[in-house]
Amino acid sequence: MESSPAADKILLKSGILLAHEGANVQVLKGYDLLIEGKEIRKITRGITPPPGARVVDCTNKIVSPGFIDTHHHLWQSQLKGRHADHSFFDYMVHGNLHSYNYKPDDIYWGQLAGCLESIDGGVTTVVDHSHMTYSPDHATAAINASASSGLRTFFCYTAIARVKEWSSSRLEYDDEVFPEWWHTQLESLLRSQPFGDGRVYLGLGFDSWKLPKKEIIDLWTKCRESGIKLFTTHYVGNATGSVDVKWMSESELLKPDVILSHVTGAPDEDYKIIRENGAFVSSTPDTELQMGLGYPVAFRDDIKSNASFGIDCHSNNSADILTQLRLGMQHARAIEDDKRVRSGSYPAVNIKVQEAFNLGTIQGAKAVGMEDKIGSLAEGKLADIVIFDTRSPAMVCAVEEDPLAALVLHASVRDIDMVIVDGKIRKENKTLTPIEVREAPKFGSDKQIKWEDVVDEVLASRATIKKRSESQSADAAREELYRRFSGK
Numbered sequence: 001m002e003s004s005p006a007a008d009k010i011l012l013k014s015g016i017l018l019a020h021e022g023a024n025v026q027v028l029k030g031y032d033l034l035i036e037g038k039e040i041r042k043i044t045r046g047i048t049p050p051p052g053a054r055v056v057d058c059t060n061k062i063v064s065p066g067f068i069d070t071h072h073h074l075w076q077s078q079l080k081g082r083h084a085d086h087s088f089f090d091y092m093v094h095g096n097l098h099s100y101n102y103k104p105d106d107i108y109w110g111q112l113a114g115c116l117e118s119i120d121g122g123v124t125t126v127v128d129h130s131h132m133t134y135s136p137d138h139a140t141a142a143i144n145a146s147a148s149s150g151l152r153t154f155f156c157y158t159a160i161a162r163v164k165e166w167s168s169s170r171l172e173y174d175d176e177v178f179p180e181w182w183h184t185q186l187e188s189l190l191r192s193q194p195f196g197d198g199r200v201y202l203g204l205g206f207d208s209w210k211l212p213k214k215e216i217i218d219l220w221t222k223c224r225e226s227g228i229k230l231f232t233t234h235y236v237g238n239a240t241g242s243v244d245v246k247w248m249s250e251s252e253l254l255k256p257d258v259i260l261s262h263v264t265g266a267p268d269e270d271y272k273i274i275r276e277n278g279a280f281v282s283s284t285p286d287t288e289l290q291m292g293l294g295y296p297v298a299f300r301d302d303i304k305s306n307a308s309f310g311i312d313c314h315s316n317n318s319a320d321i322l323t324q325l326r327l328g329m330q331h332a333r334a335i336e337d338d339k340r341v342r343s344g345s346y347p348a349v350n351i352k353v354q355e356a357f358n359l360g361t362i363q364g365a366k367a368v369g370m371e372d373k374i375g376s377l378a379e380g381k382l383a384d385i386v387i388f389d390t391r392s393p394a395m396v397c398a399v400e401e402d403p404l405a406a407l408v409l410h411a412s413v414r415d416i417d418m419v420i421v422d423g424k425i426r427k428e429n430k431t432l433t434p435i436e437v438r439e440a441p442k443f444g445s446d447k448q449i450k451w452e453d454v455v456d457e458v459l460a461s462r463a464t465i466k467k468r469s470e471s472q473s474a475d476a477a478r479e480e481l482y483r484r485f486s487g488k
């Protein structure tokens, strides 16, 4: 039973379609797009509605491929608003470390609210680096929430340094990063993936580079052989430390199924190694520029071909990926122009809006190994689609001139009229549609709930998490973090 309109066929009529021809985006005006089940069946003019099809009038609407966010921590909704003036270490102390205060039910509501914020913003696929794994139940809650939400995600199961005790005077970590239950659950997830009607895939989130090398190789090899198609890791040269991509390459770990998030502050050689191994990077401009992680690299000439974009922490910034693309593009333009002007030339703009659009769509699809399934509007691909209103105050006139400019420079979440994921309408008339929850705390399974229900639950959870943290010393946490990161 599904909450979104039951029609198995949806005809998008007379839209302005943004269709890829390789890396070139073609604007197809007055075209129809027919969805059957999960797939885009046909794109042409004048399609006659098949019997029983839901017809959506897309006159004055831009029909875009859904956006792909390649780095996000979807569980963090309850921590939103905390990080206004935070650097990376402040974020760790007041945000990330509070996964310690989340019970599985809190994960469920944080994760669900995170997924729905993404859908609201036109994102249809998210790589979820799920670094909150305090117990098997935490991971299960996250998977159930992702499955309930309707979003396409890679749930990247992660072993984390877990806090053992956090009091008014001290913070102590558990020595064991990979407990037995973690491996047992991994085996079970490998056997049972994908989840949520085949829309939630299993990935591996991995940041434990200090483990013995053989253990790392054995774990990655086992995961690859058991069907994990995506591996992701943080690489922040000037904060948490770089990743030895040369060793990864030599050990045959660095392959096209790897996404390295940020890759800031890296030597030039590392971009070459990543590129030559066909791996990908994910740039997340808001957190990178704010938290001292370094400059976004997605538009660098030596890594652009293997770049994509992500949100990182929706606890810190909006999950609207158009904002990230815009920020990343304008930052890169500024760097280029700065060089040009300093060398005595006039300013010029070489980075085009089409490149930004591609980084959020087809490049993201390549990064997650699904170029043949998502990332563009094409017959036979999965129906992950975002429809923008072109007559809003922001969009009017821009679309008439250049629909790509309208999206990349003028659009925001309020202009998103409809979002379709896997052939199902998840946002309509600018409002999220009700969802059918699975294993939801208080609601159980097969219950239909609205966004307002999620609001009530996530707010209650936030208050509980906050209360649990009242006696925990931020100073003690900071001290312990400095000690760990300095390797003492």
Ligand SMILES: [Zn+2]
Binding pocket: 071, 072, 073, 129, 234, 261, 312, 313
């Ligand atoms: Zn991250």
